[in-house]
Each structure stands twice: as structure tokens, then as C-alpha cells.
Amino acid sequence: MLKNYLKTAIRSLNKNKGFTTINLLGLTLGLTSCLMIVLYVVDELSYDKYNVNHERIFRVNAELKLGDNQASYAVCMPPLAKTLKAEYPFITQSARIKPAGTTHVKKGNLTIVENRIAFADPGVFPIFTLPAISGDIQTALKDPQTVVLTESTAKKYFNTTDAVGKTIVFNDKDNFKVTGVIKDIPQQSHFNFDFFVSMESLPESRANKWLENNYNTYVLLKDKKDAKTLQASLPTFLRKFSGQEMQADLGMSYDQFEKSGSYFRLNLSPLDDIHLRSARIGELSPNGSAQYVYIFSAIAIFILLIACVNFMNLSTARSANRAREVGVRKVLGSSRKHLIFQFLSESMLVTLLATAAAFVAAIILLPWFNQLAGKDIVLTVPTLLWLIPILFVVVIMVGALAGSYPAFYLSAFQPIAVLKGKLSAGFKSSVLRNFLVVFQFSISIFLIIGTLVIYNQLNFIQTKNLGYNRNQVLVIQNAFELNGEARTFKQELSRLPGVVNSTMTGFLPTSGWGNTRIFFKDATLNQRESLFPQTWEVDADWIPTLGMKMAAGRNFSREMQTDSSAVIINESAAKFLGFKDAGDQTLYQSLGGKTELANTIKYHVIGIVKDFNFRSLREKVEPMVLKLGKNNGAVSVKVNTANLPALMSQVKNVWSKFSPSLQINYSFMDQDFDAIYRSEQRIGKIFVIFTVLAIIVACMGLFGLAAYAAEQRTKEIGIRKVLGADITSIVAMLSKDFVKLVLLAVLVAAPLGWYLMNKWLQDFAYRIHIQWWVIAVAGFTALLIAFVTISFQSVKAAMLNPVNSLKDE
Incomplete structure (x- = not known):
């Protein structure tokens, strides 16, 4: 039929x-x-599911509210991972990960720029399913100056996965011994690094600081139900270990801090939720x-x-x-x-x-x-x-x-x-x-x-006035490699025909880098009048190079030595502080210890810059403080020429004069801006x-x-x-x-x-x-x-x- x-x-x-x-x-x-x-x-739903224990892995996050300033972090304090494991028997393993940033790796006579490098604790491998090809992966990162490579990276530098015992050189001076090779991390992971460097190689990772957030911290629980117990006990835990430092830095106890309306808290994110339900400061990669x-x-x-x-x-x-x-x-x-x-x-x-x-x-x-x-x-x-x-x-x-x-x-x-x-x-x-x-x-x-x-x-988004001009701004991203010659390199670029201006700093509206500091309105460090802004080190050319406008006061000046203790704030910071102009205004920053004038730095506010969007347009412009400093993370060049290829050839020639063995790494600011919204553009x-x-x-x-x-x-x-x-x-x-x-x-x-x-x-x-x-x-x-x-x-x-x-x- x-x-x-x-x-x-x-x-x-x-x-x-x-x-x-x-x-x-x-x-x-x-x-x-x-x-x-x-x-x-x-x-999208399969992210991090390759981990055998994915249901029992949690990331510890930090939440901070200081006055009217509020921030959510995917990173926590240096000693947190070790202390959590010692305090709670149901935590079978803990580990930290911290991106190392742009690094130069030697391959014979070649120098290769690598961006997928991270410092990691040995506990990373018991927590995450990262199968070993060679080496004892459980102890591979126990000693300083050791590194674990992924399979493709080992083949890239040594033409084989049998690389244990060999040496790899970072930044022309740091030798690291290869102690393990793992399989490539699946694409469906919220982090994807090619090099895992021992955390012991990073001296600041051993600091006992409980008010700094720098490390992505993970715990593996015996049972996922233990997460509720851990979450409930975190306030008491944090009060116990951070209270003394809070008293020293802010002049108040943990309880007084919370009674004032502020808070400093920890919470947990299940590993399975990170990719689709987390958009915190300090994420290891852009999430979905x-x-x-x-x-x-x-x-x-x-x-x-x-x-x-x-x-x-x-x-x-x-x-x-x-x-x-x-x-x-x-x-x-x-x-x-x-x-x-x-x-x-x-x-x-x-x-x-x-x-x-x-x-x-x-x-x-x-x-x-x-x-x-x-x-x-x-x-x-x-x-x-x-x-x-x-x-x-x-x-x-x-x-x-x-x-x-x-x-x-x-x-x-x-x-x-x-x-x-x-x-x-x-x-x-x-x-x-x-x-x-x-x-x-x-x-x-x-x-x-x-x-x-x-x-x-x-x-x-593409046409909004962002408060700065991103058009025809060349960003040379690895200028820090020039060390002491970076400033001379910047000066030589400024002499090229077609170059309007140049500035040297890694802090840019499109870089994604951030740095926060606590400032106070008076020397008594009154927490109720505190400010928790982005704090960027820039030079005197930064504002004119990016085409920003001053709302009040003036820009930094090389001729005025007193500008070393001066700051420029944005309109959002001025509004928060109640400053209507930049005349005779001051900010204070604590050095820690006793809350006395001698233990603070006093800054004079010399100008108010008009608000500019330094993050995604999903977020409002936050308060910002600009300090005069020597940050050589990048050199940004404002150009005005009809023959851009010819100018780029000259820029590369100047770079070769200072660093003949290292290739220049550059982009244009408008391209970096578009990359921030690439996800929305794709979705569109x-x-x-x-x-x-x-x-x-x-x-x-x-x-x-x-x-x-x-x-x-x-x-x-x-x-x-x-x-x-x-x-x-x-x-x-x-x-x-x-x-x-x-x-x-x-x-x-x-x-x-x-x-x-x-x-x-x-x-x-x-x-x-x-x-x-x-x-x-x-x-x-x-x-x-x-x-x-x-x-x-x-x-x-x-x-x-x-x-x-x-x-x-």
C-alpha cells in the first residue's frame, strides 16, 4: 500500500x-x-560545554559601589583564589587567569607579535578540560619562568608538539621553559589563549591586596549545589579579609562603608552563563x-x-x-x-x-x-x-x-x-x-x-558626535616596544608632511583599556564625596590630537611644571562633584594608611573637557580624570593627506629606523571604533x-x-x-x-x-x-x-x- x-x-x-x-x-x-x-x-549555547566539569565551575565576580559610582567586574583580588580554597573544603580547586597583553615572541631571527598570552595558576588545568599532549600538565605551571603551549602554537614555533624542555623567548629578554603542550582550545570557549605562562612569573600576583581587582578567578566545587552555600558566605568572608585594608585606605570599617550607602561584594557566575549572560569589566573576550x-x-x-x-x-x-x-x-x-x-x-x-x-x-x-x-x-x-x-x-x-x-x-x-x-x-x-x-x-x-x-x-552610532574626531587617526599600537626611544619616535613622526599632530599614550577611546582610581573632594577623604572615575595618563598633545573641546579651563602645558600635579576632568565628573568651573578646585588621592593630609596627593583641576564616549554607546559617559603622565603604550597620529599610502610608507621607514627587527603594528581609529560594534553590525x-x-x-x-x-x-x-x-x-x-x-x-x-x-x-x-x-x-x-x-x-x-x-x- x-x-x-x-x-x-x-x-x-x-x-x-x-x-x-x-x-x-x-x-x-x-x-x-x-x-x-x-x-x-x-x-552559541555550546560555549564552555567542552569542559567535563562545566556544571561545577564558577567564576567569582566583584561588585563595587562608591557614592554614586557603580561598577561590575569579572576580575577579583590577587589573594582571593588561594584564600577561598583554604577556607572552604568543598572547593576542590581554584585558579586565576590574567591576560599578559601584547608580547613579542622570538622564532629564530623573526619576532612575532602575539596577543593570546595569559598568566595562569597551575589549577587552571584541573579545573578546565585542556587535554595534555606532552608534559605533566598538573604541575606544568608550578615554577616561575615556565609556559604551556597549545598544539598549533608548538608546531608554529618548534614544528612539533614534542616541545617540552625547549626554551621560548618573550620580548627579547625573558626566557621561558616549555613544560607542557595541550590540545587547541575549542572556539566555543569564553577564553582562547595560545600561551599559558606561570603566575609565579608575575611578582604582583603574590600581593596581599584585597581592594584591587585584576584577576579572573575560578573555583571548582565538589557539587554544584555548594554554590548556594558559597554565595551566602561571601559577605562574611570578604568582611573578614578586606576590612583591615578598607580601614587603612578609606578610614572606615567594612560596616561603616556599607552603612554609608556604598558596598564591595563578591558573587558567582556559573561557567555556562558567562558567554551569553555576562558583560562585566575585565571579560577575557567579547561575549555573546x-x-x-x-x-x-x-x-x-x-x-x-x-x-x-x-x-x-x-x-x-x-x-x-x-x-x-x-x-x-x-x-x-x-x-x-x-x-x-x-x-x-x-x-x-x-x-x-x-x-x-x-x-x-x-x-x-x-x-x-x-x-x-x-x-x-x-x-x-x-x-x-x-x-x-x-x-x-x-x-x-x-x-x-x-x-x-x-x-x-x-x-x-x-x-x-x-x-x-x-x-x-x-x-x-x-x-x-x-x-x-x-x-x-x-x-x-x-x-x-x-x-x-x-x-x-x-x-x-556611526554618525553620533562622540566628543572626539576618530577620522584619519593612525594608531601605532606597539610603540611601547621602543621603550626610551618612543618619545623621539613620536617627535620624528610629527615632522612628517601630512601629520597634523601626535600623542603618546595607550589610553584611547577605542582601545578598551581602563584604569580606575579613587579620588576625594577634600583632604579628610570623606567617602560620601568620593569619586571612582576612569583615570588615564595622557600627554599635552592628547586633547588636540583627538579633536576634543574644553568646556572650561585649559589643557595641559609642557611649559608649566606645576601641571605634573594637575588634572583635567570631564563634564560628568564636574557635574558629580558640583564643579561649575575649573578655577581653584582640588581633588585628593589617598596613599593608604592614616587619613591625614600628609598621606594624600593633592591635584589641582585646571580644566574640564567636554564629555566624550570612551566606551560603548550602550553605556553612559562616566566620570573621568586625565593626569599628565608618560605612558608609551601607543602613539596616535592625526593625519591630513590625500596620499595616505605615501605617508604610511614614510611612517614605516621611521619605525624601521628605531626598530629594524620588529614589524610595526598599527590600525586606524575609525576601524577600531567599528570593531566595537561589529557584533551589532553582524546581527543587523x-x-x-x-x-x-x-x-x-x-x-x-x-x-x-x-x-x-x-x-x-x-x-x-x-x-x-x-x-x-x-x-x-x-x-x-x-x-x-x-x-x-x-x-x-x-x-x-x-x-x-x-x-x-x-x-x-x-x-x-x-x-x-x-x-x-x-x-x-x-x-x-x-x-x-x-x-x-x-x-x-x-x-x-x-x-x-x-x-x-x-x-x-
Whole structure:
């Protein structure tokens, strides 16, 4: 019997090639989109799951509130990891990780710039699943001046993974012994380093400071339920170990500190939550967003539902062609059950073909999708082991869902009625089909609104006045390698034609580097009038090079020696402190110990710089203090030339004169700025693509319904033409019902789209407001697309010869 169903299904599908092609294309587009999104979502959800003990691993975070200043850190104090393990028996292991920053590594006569280097405690390897290839990984980082390499790094520097015992040189002076080689860390990890250097090699890691946050700290618990016990005891623990230092530095006890409205707290983040639910200061890498996972999961489901709806609509659209077939089959003895199985077998067959085509399309499109989404998704054997069974389930579910309504609808035709040419009720009477049209276009309009809002927000980010000029600013990022000659290098660059100005500091609005210090409004170090700002060391050329404006006072001056104890604050800091101008204002910084004037540094506020965005536009501009200092982390050069390649050649020549063996490492500030919002830009592009696909698939369904409506009203159209109706009036008549449904979809989708996109915009401190025209454009676009789609079938039906439509066979 099954063989007969399949044979009949193949004949029927082959007979109606146009219908089969449209159905296959619609389902293939829907399933391909769904499959790509599923791979993206699974990749996002799989972060850190490669760790065998991932459910028992937690990161310790710090929360600080000082006056009105508040900050959330992914880093903690130097002695925390060791002390936690000693205090709590249920902590089986603890470890710290601290990125080492840009480092130069020798390979023969070559010097290679490496950025994926971190200091780590030996406990990193028992906590995380980082399988060893060679060396005793449990003790590999016990001694100072030791390093563990990943597999690819060992091959890169030694052409083999048998590198234990060999020496690697950092920054032309520090020799490290290779004590272990591990397998490459999976891409789905919230950290991805190539070198793990022993924490013992970092002297400051042994400091017993409880008010500094510098180290990502992890604990492995005996049981994940112990996390509640640990979390509950952390306030007492922190009071015990940080109270004495707080009394010395702030002149108050821990209890007094909290009673004043401030707090210093610790909390835990499960390892599984870090990638999607953490955006703290000091993250080891840019994290994803659970919000986007939810959004794309919803889009995948919606597109798949739209594709299924299309299948129903296209199947019922050809009901007139198959009505007599049903009637003849019933007269010849076919039961309704057999007819249902017949139509479902056709649905299953089309779905199977569409799924196979979608799988092939996904494989072909995966490299392009990886580039678009910034991913490295690979269809491995383990992936296929869960993906292929799911695809078979999809075939059954989608086939049954998409084919059920046509099967039950067509099999319900009465033989006498259909053999006389009378079909069931027309288009207007079908509540289900009307609902499906509204459902399809509500989704499409919502996606159009989302696309317009995301595009406008990204455009706002690109064009907003940030308080500094990032255009044509060259950033030489490894200037610190020049050591004492960095300042001379900067001076020689300033003499080049086309160079307007230059500044030397690693603290830049696009660098991502930060440094916080506590300042007080008076010498008594009154905590209620304290300030916890970003504190950057800059030179006298920093403000003019970046095109910033002074709101009051003046910039630093090389000629004024007193500027060594001067600071410039931004408008946010001035507002917080109540400074209306820069005249005769002071700030104090504690040196620790007794809270007396002799143990503080006094700074004169000489200027107030206009606020500038030095972090993501998701965050408000925080208070900032600029100090005159000698930071040679980078050299930034403001250029003004039409021949940039020639200028870059001259810059490289100057660099070679100071460092012939080391390649210059540079970028442009506008590119660094764009990199901050690369995630949003990628999401925006993906959103646009899937919106277009959803609209295309929805239009296929509308195309099917238009064909259905035209079939139902063929004789009515013929009579109207005989009575003198022209093509325009007939097209308007056929389109009117659909346009009403699309307008209803606008009314459904507009408030939903406005609400959800406003929720998304709330993540940005600086954002657009959704204007009425966004809703209007989305609705008009949907109406236009729908009308064009409907008109094709309507014009075709209106141009039929009435003789053919009115004759009774």
C-alpha cells in the first residue's frame, strides 16, 4: 500500500511541476534558513560545554559601589583564589587567569607579535578540560619562568608538539621553559589563549591586596549545589579579609562603608552563563547575548511556520484541479482515510526532498554564513549524529503539519458536488486561511520594523558626535616596544608632511583599556564625596590630537611644571562633584594608611573637557580624570593627506629606523571604533537577510492564496467581463480582500514591533527613538509587496477569455 501511495504521489507531483517547484522552493528556503539559525544558536549555547566539569565551575565576580559610582567586574583580588580554597573544603580547586597583553615572541631571527598570552595558576588545568599532549600538565605551571603551549602554537614555533624542555623567548629578554603542550582550545570557549605562562612569573600576583581587582578567578566545587552555600558566605568572608585594608585606605570599617550607602561584594557566575549572560569589566573576550539567541530562535520558528503555511495554501489553491480526482476516487471506493494517507505521502515526499535540498544548501552556504556571523561552525561527525535524526523528525513533523490541512480539506469533498463542479465555500468564508495570511504578514512586518530600527540605530552610532574626531587617526599600537626611544619616535613622526599632530599614550577611546582610581573632594577623604572615575595618563598633545573641546579651563602645558600635579576632568565628573568651573578646585588621592593630609596627593583641576564616549554607546559617559603622565603604550597620529599610502610608507621607514627587527603594528581609529560594534553590525546584516527570506517565503503563500481565490471566482470574473467590467476593476476586486488582511497584520505587528524593539534599544544608553514613519514604512512596504504578488495572479485571471470560464463541460 505504501509503495502505491508513493508511486501515485510521484506521478501527481510530476504532473504539476509548477506547483511542486514552488512548494519545494518555499520549503527549501524555510528549512535552509531554519537550519542555519539552529547551527548558530547551538554554537552559541555550546560555549564552555567542552569542559567535563562545566556544571561545577564558577567564576567569582566583584561588585563595587562608591557614592554614586557603580561598577561590575569579572576580575577579583590577587589573594582571593588561594584564600577561598583554604577556607572552604568543598572547593576542590581554584585558579586565576590574567591576560599578559601584547608580547613579542622570538622564532629564530623573526619576532612575532602575539596577543593570546595569559598568566595562569597551575589549577587552571584541573579545573578546565585542556587535554595534555606532552608534559605533566598538573604541575606544568608550578615554577616561575615556565609556559604551556597549545598544539598549533608548538608546531608554529618548534614544528612539533614534542616541545617540552625547549626554551621560548618573550620580548627579547625573558626566557621561558616549555613544560607542557595541550590540545587547541575549542572556539566555543569564553577564553582562547595560545600561551599559558606561570603566575609565579608575575611578582604582583603574590600581593596581599584585597581592594584591587585584576584577576579572573575560578573555583571548582565538589557539587554544584555548594554554590548556594558559597554565595551566602561571601559577605562574611570578604568582611573578614578586606576590612583591615578598607580601614587603612578609606578610614572606615567594612560596616561603616556599607552603612554609608556604598558596598564591595563578591558573587558567582556559573561557567555556562558567562558567554551569553555576562558583560562585566575585565571579560577575557567579547561575549555573546542571550537576547540575540532568543530572537534568532524565534525567527527560525516563524520562518519554518511560514513555510508550512505556504504548503497548506498552495495545496488548497489547486483544490479545483484535484476536486474531480477526489470525487472519482471516492466513487470508485476510496475511503477518506486512504485519501488522507495519499495526500500526506505527497506532503512527506515534498518535505523530504526540501529537507535534503536544505541540508545541501546549508553545507554550501556555511562558509559564507561563518564569515557573515563571525563564526567558525563546522559540520563535524558529532554534529551530524544529532543533526541528521533531528532532520528526520523535521521531515515527519513539517510534512504532517504542512500536509494535514490540505489532506483533511481535500479528502472532505463530496463526490456529487465536486463532479458537478461545485467546490466548498470560497475565500471569504475561510477563517483559518485569513488567519494564516495575517499571521504570515504580521511576522514579515515585525521583521521589517526590526530591520529598520537596527539599521537606524547603527547609523546613529556611526554618525553620533562622540566628543572626539576618530577620522584619519593612525594608531601605532606597539610603540611601547621602543621603550626610551618612543618619545623621539613620536617627535620624528610629527615632522612628517601630512601629520597634523601626535600623542603618546595607550589610553584611547577605542582601545578598551581602563584604569580606575579613587579620588576625594577634600583632604579628610570623606567617602560620601568620593569619586571612582576612569583615570588615564595622557600627554599635552592628547586633547588636540583627538579633536576634543574644553568646556572650561585649559589643557595641559609642557611649559608649566606645576601641571605634573594637575588634572583635567570631564563634564560628568564636574557635574558629580558640583564643579561649575575649573578655577581653584582640588581633588585628593589617598596613599593608604592614616587619613591625614600628609598621606594624600593633592591635584589641582585646571580644566574640564567636554564629555566624550570612551566606551560603548550602550553605556553612559562616566566620570573621568586625565593626569599628565608618560605612558608609551601607543602613539596616535592625526593625519591630513590625500596620499595616505605615501605617508604610511614614510611612517614605516621611521619605525624601521628605531626598530629594524620588529614589524610595526598599527590600525586606524575609525576601524577600531567599528570593531566595537561589529557584533551589532553582524546581527543587523543577518536580520536583514532573514527578513528578506521570510518576506519571500510569505509572498509564495500569498501567491498561492491569490491563485486559490482566482480559481474560486473564475465564473464570477467571466460574468463580470461579459457585463463590461475592465481588468482594473477586476484586479481591484480580487486584491481588496487580501489588502484588508495585510492592513490587519499591520495593526497586529506594529505595537508588538514597537514594544520589542524599544526593549532592544534599552541596552543602549544613547539610542534613537522609534518614529512613526518606521511603522508607516514597514506597513507600506508589506502592502506594496503583497499587492505586487496578488496582482500577478489577479491580472492573469482578469485576462482570461470569459467563454472558457463560463462554458459547462
